[in-house]
Amino acid sequence: MNWIYPITIVLYSFSVFGYFIDFLQNNRKVNRIAFWLLSIVWVLQTVFFIFRALELNRVPLLTPFEGLFFYAWIIVTISLAINWYFRVDFLVFFTNVIGFSMMTFSLFTPDGDVPKSLSNLLASELLVIHISMILLSYAAFTVAFACQLLYVLQHQMLKKKIWGKRLGRFGALSKLDGISFIAVIIAWPLLLIGLILGFVWAYSQLGEIILLDTKVISSLLVLAVYGVYLYQRVVKLIRGYNMALLAIAGFLILLINYFLSGQYSTFHIWY
Template sequence: MVTKGWLVDAILYLYALSLLFYFSDVAHANRKVKRVGTGLLSFVWVLQTVYLGLNVYSHRASWVFSGSETLFLFSWLLVTISLFMVRVFRIELLVFFINVFGFGVLALNFFSNPRVSPTLHNWNVNDELLFVHVSLAICSYAAFAVSAVLSGMYLFLHRKLKAKDWSPTMKRLPSLEKMDRYAYISVIIGAPLLLLALALGVVWIAIDGNRQLFLDPKVVNSLFVLAAYVFYLYQRRSLRIEGRKLAAWNLAAFVIVVINFIVTDLVSEFHDWIWMG
């Protein structure tokens, strides 16, 4: 079995990046974004094929595969099928969800395999898994924070314009249209990051073996956060709701993020290690 190194990290991070582009295309159809996502996914397939080939070569005396290697082969097949579907059926939403599942399978394969060593030798595999999980979650929170600030500015400017209360501050703000669009883009970035962070959290719980952690307040509230922003995107894309109502919902969703980040950490068993010095 090939030891874990930059090849494995490249596969995971490029896979996650391709999913961000695919989600962006699903939320707001864009051929250029879709091509970038497909290109990254194709490169992931190439790296996976190389990794698989090296493992097959190491098993040249025996064709018996371990459970971990079987999971990797399964993930490789999911990427292969999704690339075929992109070419033939062009069902981007289905391709996205297939690859979210495939990403989770791949992460479970890498981080549960005792023969796969972390890139940093003073870490264990769980350290690296949690590092990636927390990094994705924090990046999603940052994107949601930017979106919330823009929505707050939108509501401020909207109220000022409606009341015809002109001030020098208003001239320094972007237009309502720009703030609404940028807030939407920030959510498009944050939502898939949080989804991937949750997928890795599920992998960590599966490796740890403590199924009760699925009912941990942090895990449950994170699902509410994701649901709130998915509903935001649904209102924007399907219900065609824009402007003040959508900005107000965005701020309400960010309140759930704040609760998730601060309050649930005080009672969470899953994330109590975050506060350890």
Template sequence: MTDAYLTRLHEFTIILYAISVLLYFFDFMHNNQKANRAAFWLLSFVWLLQTAFLLIYMVDTKRFPVLTIMEGLYFYTWVLVSFSLLINKLLKIDFIVFFTNVLGFIIMAIHTFAPIREGTEIATQVISELLLIHITAALLAYGGFSLSFIFSLLYCVQFNLLKKKIWGKRLRRIPDLTKLENIAYLFNVFSVPLLLIALILGIQWASVQAPGFVWYDPKILGSFLVLFIYGCCLYARVTHKLVGKGIAYFNIACFLILLINFFLAGNFSTFHYK
């Protein structure tokens, strides 16, 4: 597989992805079901192309493609697209697909147009089942937290529309507040244990194979901080100490801290590959 072929595949996929997001935006603004259906089928085709690329890449490299930051971003985008299609199919919540894929498109663009970084030799040297499980679990957890963030964001939008008594088709297409809050909570319930598993396995792998590993590494401390605040979010929700708009704002703040840890703390890590 040549680099030129991979580049063309990425560019074609991101063009289709952009058209899909634009159609979803048009549907969001004008309640156009034809645009919604066209956007859904385009997004499904994007998912097929992404899946095909991942499979071809795995055959070509003989490993699961999550060992470098660029590979991780691509897999993260695939997780977001997969989740959004499932949600659209099972729950029929159109706006979730739109907001999720705005985020997914941004990550996909970063992956596609970022400068190529050297890392193949390093990635080959650190292959192990433990590392693959660690990275995959962490990315799946990040995908779940991303969806939880988007549901909380929609909660705030719906809350403000109701408070201002702005009625209309857009309001009716957003689920009720209770449903939005419950789904955001369920995604956190799914993601918190996944992140805990990822951290445990990552520390175990690093203590054996990473010569620069120290327990007070910024990325490790930041990840445990993320786990702690999401744990607090779950505790506040379960004990009803924080509900409604309060828990939605808390959840949004948790996700922003997650993003800071993912993009900033890794730059100061002594053993995470950039």
């Protein structure tokens, strides 16, 4: 079933390109084609995930390749739901630019199975749930980031009095803010639970909780930034442009946490 993966990436690229054309030209016909291509991508991703799980006899989440693939699969799933329920065309495009980047990047990450020395430790249901929670939170934060990016772009267009059909398809500022808030409300506790489960797993398997680790520290920093966002949003009822910038900053820290901190981590170096 190895042929599924390259075909999926090719179709995914066509879908994102279609959404890009629609973004430039407001072409509804191309938008519909891009949507159906994205639907096919989801089916192929799901088939690939199931066959890989059957082949390895485990949930395929434990390697960098599998993590990025699962991340992209969640983003495509959420995008289809957004397209169906919220009808914010450009949100699907912006979200899947990130999803496509993750899936493409997975081609350059290790695809082998986990090291034998760690296989017993990693074959823990608790660890699988820990990774799943983390990746689900990342996908939800990605949706929030796409909303806030659209919010900032639309705010700048309105400020410069740039009108047109494209502006209307960004979605109302209040709608973008609302979707972003819901996404963060979902993502933040998922990330918190994922981290707690990671601590529990580390203590049960290794006999210690490693706090002074770059991956752990950067994850806590992501929690802190989005915690400030939620506090300002819920308690102080602050909304608007500056809050969007804060959420964008939080996502940039999240990307650093995902791609860079593991390179300097003593514990997550295998992932």
